[in-house]
Amino acid sequence: MAEIALRNIVKRFGSLVAVNNLNLHIRDKEFVVLVGPSGCGKTTTLRCISGLETPDEGKILIDEEDVTNKRASQRDVAFVFQLYALYPHLTVYGNIAFPLMAQGLSKKRTRQEVDRAAQILRIKHILNKKPRELSGGDMQRVALGRAIVRRPKVFLLDEPIGTLDAKFREEMRTELKKLHVDIGATTVYVTHDQVEAMSMGDRVVIMNLGVLQQVGTPHEVYHKPKNLFVANFIGSPGMNFIRCKPSRGPGGKLALGLPVINTTIAIPDEIQRTIIDKKKEEKNLVLGVRPENVMFSRKKKSNHLETRVYVVATMGSYNITDVRLGDETIKVRTAPSILPEVGETVYISFDPKRISIFDEETGDSIV
Amino acid sequence: MASVRLASLTKTFGEVTAVDNIDLEIDDREFFVLLGPTGAGKTTTLRLIAGLEKPDQGEVYLGNVSVNDLSPALRDVAFVFQYYTLYPHYTVRQNLEFPLRSKLRRLSESEIDAKVSEVAGVLHINSLLGRETVNLSGGEMQRVAIGRAIVRTPKVFLMDEPLSNLDAKLREEMRTELARLHLDLGFTFFYVTHDQIEAMTMGDRIAVLNEGRILQIGTPDEIYNSPENVFVAKFVGSPTINLFEASIETSTLVVGKKTLVCTIPGTQRSSLEKYTKRELILAIRPEDIEVSKEKKEADSFKCTVYFTQSMGVEDILNLRINDLVLRALVPPKLLARVGDTVYASINMKRSHLFDSETNMRL
Numbered sequence: 001m002a003e004i005a006l007r008n009i010v011k012r013f014g015s016l017v018a019v020n021n022l023n024l025h026i027r028d029k030e031f032v033v034l035v036g037p038s039g040c041g042k043t044t045t046l047r048c049i050s051g052l053e054t055p056d057e058g059k060i061l062i063d064e065e066d067v068t069n070k071r072a073s074q075r076d077v078a079f080v081f082q083l084y085a086l087y088p089h090l091t092v093y094g095n096i097a098f099p100l101m102a103q104g105l106s107k108k109r110t111r112q113e114v115d116r117a118a119q120i121l122r123i124k125h126i127l128n129k130k131p132r133e134l135s136g137g138d139m140q141r142v143a144l145g146r147a148i149v150r151r152p153k154v155f156l157l158d159e160p161i162g163t164l165d166a167k168f169r170e171e172m173r174t175e176l177k178k179l180h181v182d183i184g185a186t187t188v189y190v191t192h193d194q195v196e197a198m199s200m201g202d203r204v205v206i207m208n209l210g211v212l213q214q215v216g217t218p219h220e221v222y223h224k225p226k227n228l229f230v231a232n233f234i235g236s237p238g239m240n241f242i243r244c245k246p247s248r249g250p251g252g253k254l255a256l257g258l259p260v261i262n263t264t265i266a267i268p269d270e271i272q273r274t275i276i277d278k279k280k281e282e283k284n285l286v287l288g289v290r291p292e293n294v295m296f297s298r299k300k301k302s303n304h305l306e307t308r309v310y311v312v313a314t315m316g317s318y319n320i321t322d323v324r325l326g327d328e329t330i331k332v333r334t335a336p337s338i339l340p341e342v343g344e345t346v347y348i349s350f351d352p353k354r355i356s357i358f359d360e361e362t363g364d365s366i367v
Numbered sequence: 368m369a370s371v372r373l374a375s376l377t378k379t380f381g382e383v384t385a386v387d388n389i390d391l392e393i394d395d396r397e398f399f400v401l402l403g404p405t406g407a408g409k410t411t412t413l414r415l416i417a418g419l420e421k422p423d424q425g426e427v428y429l430g431n432v433s434v435n436d437l438s439p440a441l442r443d444v445a446f447v448f449q450y451y452t453l454y455p456h457y458t459v460r461q462n463l464e465f466p467l468r469s470k471l472r473r474l475s476e477s478e479i480d481a482k483v484s485e486v487a488g489v490l491h492i493n494s495l496l497g498r499e500t501v502n503l504s505g506g507e508m509q510r511v512a513i514g515r516a517i518v519r520t521p522k523v524f525l526m527d528e529p530l531s532n533l534d535a536k537l538r539e540e541m542r543t544e545l546a547r548l549h550l551d552l553g554f555t556f557f558y559v560t561h562d563q564i565e566a567m568t569m570g571d572r573i574a575v576l577n578e579g580r581i582l583q584i585g586t587p588d589e590i591y592n593s594p595e596n597v598f599v600a601k602f603v604g605s606p607t608i609n610l611f612e613a614s615i616e617t618s619t620l621v622v623g624k625k626t627l628v629c630t631i632p633g634t635q636r637s638s639l640e641k642y643t644k645r646e647l648i649l650a651i652r653p654e655d656i657e658v659s660k661e662k663k664e665a666d667s668f669k670c671t672v673y674f675t676q677s678m679g680v681e682d683i684l685n686l687r688i689n690d691l692v693l694r695a696l697v698p699p700k701l702l703a704r705v706g707d708t709v710y711a712s713i714n715m716k717r718s719h720l721f722d723s724e725t726n727m728r729l
Contacts, residue, residue, distance in 0.1 A: 166563065
C-alpha cells in the first residue's frame, strides 16, 4: 500500500512562499499529476514528498507513517529527474543494476530484476551500451528502469519528458500511462503541460503561485473548473472569458449584459436562479465558454453576436478561429471544413447548457 | 518572385550529410514551416540561408540573387534563435535599437525612436522598454528577440524553434500571436520546428524533413489529409495515426494477422486491384475510427478498452483486438471505461494505403 498525505505543507525560500498551505491526499496506486505554470510550486512539492526538501511547516505521511523528517534515502520512493542523471561510465545494465547492488542484492537476483525492467521498457537491446550512445528517449527509459527495479512504494517523476521532441513526448505519455496500468504503483508526476496532465492523470492537481487551485479527475477539472485560473489553464485552447453584468429585462428575467459590445444576452432559467441564490446579481461577473461550445454561423441569426475573424488555425481534425468581439478575442472550435476569411464578419452564440459564470473579483465559479 | 530558393543544397559534417540535396521555393510573404525531428537538418538549413554555414553543393537564392558568397550581415535576413541571446544588461529599448545603430544604416535618432515605438506597439511591449532584459519573463524576452529582428525589416525572417523554451500555455498564446504578426507585417517567415502543432497552426505551407531530405511539401490540409509516405502520416497529427499491416483480397482489406476484414469502398476497388497480395500498410487517423457501445455497422468489430485518456473536449481510447492496438478519438459522452467491450469501425473512405517496402502512398 502506498497512500500519501500532505497536511498543511508550507515551504519558503527566503521571502518567497513556494508552497502555501498545501493539503493533498493521494490514494494507493493512483497516478496523480501536479500541474501548473513555472514557479507554481509543483516541483518543490514533489521534492518535499521525496525528502530532497524539508517543509517549513506541515506533515508528510506515507502509509500513515510520518516521514516529514526522514531522509530521502529512507522513504522508499524513487525519483526520476528531468535530466536523467545517468552514470556516464556505466552501461545501461550497470545503471539499472546500481541501486540493487548498493542494496547488496545477489548478482543472480539483480540480473532477474534488471531483465524484468528492461523487458517492460523494451530496452533489452541496449543493455550493453553507454549513456553517450543513447538517444534522449532511450536515456529516459534507462532512468525509469533504474527507478522500477527498486520496486518502490511511490514513483516521483519531475517533468521527465520535457526535453524530448513533441512527437516523442506523445509516445512516451502513452507508454508511461501503460506502464502505470501494468505496474500499478502510486505515481506522482510533475509537468507544466496541461495536455500531459489531462492525458495521464487519474487525478490532476492544479497549482498556481504556491496555492492549490483544484484537485479532480481530468473530466472534473475540465467541465467543472472551480475558478478562472483552472478554466483558462486546462484545455487547448483554454476557456474563453467575457466580462458581463446581470441585468433585469422587461419581463423581469435576469439577463447578462456584455459591456464589451453593449449587448444583452438571454440565459437559461437555472442559471438565473443560481445567480440570484448566490446573491451575485449586483456583481461584476465573467461569462466563460469553451471554444467547442461556441456556435458559429456565417449568416446573421437571431440571438447571435456579430464578430470579425482575426486569425484561423488549421489543426487537421479541427480548426480554431479567433474572432474579435469588441476588443476581446473569442476562440471557436469548428470542423476542419469551416475556413472563414480573415476580416470576414461572422456570427456566434453560446451553447446555453455549457456556459460557466465566475465572480470577477474572487475568480471563483458561480455556475 | 520566390523570396527564398534553395537549389540542390547539400551540407555535410564529416561523414554526416546534414542537408541532402534540398530543393525549396518559398513565396514572398509566405509563412513557411520546416518541420522534422531533432537531427533532421532543420537548423543547418536555416543557418545555410542565413549564411552562418557555407553549403558544400547547391545555391541559396534570396529574391533572384544567389547569395552563396554574401556574408550574413549583407543578406538582409533576421534570425530569431531558440535561446534569445538578448543583451542582458541593456534595456529592452537598447536591445531593439541595437541593429538600427549599425553604421550600414545611418538612421537619425528620431527615426530610430519611431521604429522602436512602432515595433514595441506591434508586440505589446511598450511598458517594458525601460526594463533590463534580465528582469523579463521568458515570454517577454522572446517578444523582445522577435522585436529585435522586426526592426530590421528584413527580406526574410528566420526563426529557429523560438517557442520551445516557453511553458506549454504560453506557447499556445504565442502561436496565435505569431500567426497574427505575420498577417500584419507581411514578411516572409521561414520557421523551423519539431512540433507539428506549430506547423499546422501557423504554416501556409509545410516541408517535412527527415535525415536531411524533404519528404513532402504542402499546405497543412495536404500534409494532413494526403500524406505521401508513412513518415509524414505518422509525424503530423495528434494522436498519432494508426498503422497496420494489411493486404488486399478480392474487394476486401485484410488487416493484421487476419484480425480484421474491411470492405474497400467501390470507388477505390479498380485502382487497388493491381496491389492484390502485396504487403501494404493501412493508415487511419484516430478521429476516423467510429466507436459505439453496440454493433452498428456490418464492418464494425468487437474490441476491448485497454486504457483511456480524458482530454476534456474528447477522449482517446486505446483499444485492443487480438494482435491489433488502435487509438480512437471519441466524444466524452461515450463513457467508455477500462475493460469495456466496444464496437469500432474504420471509415475506409478516410484511410490511406502505403506500400510496405517503399513506405510510399499507393
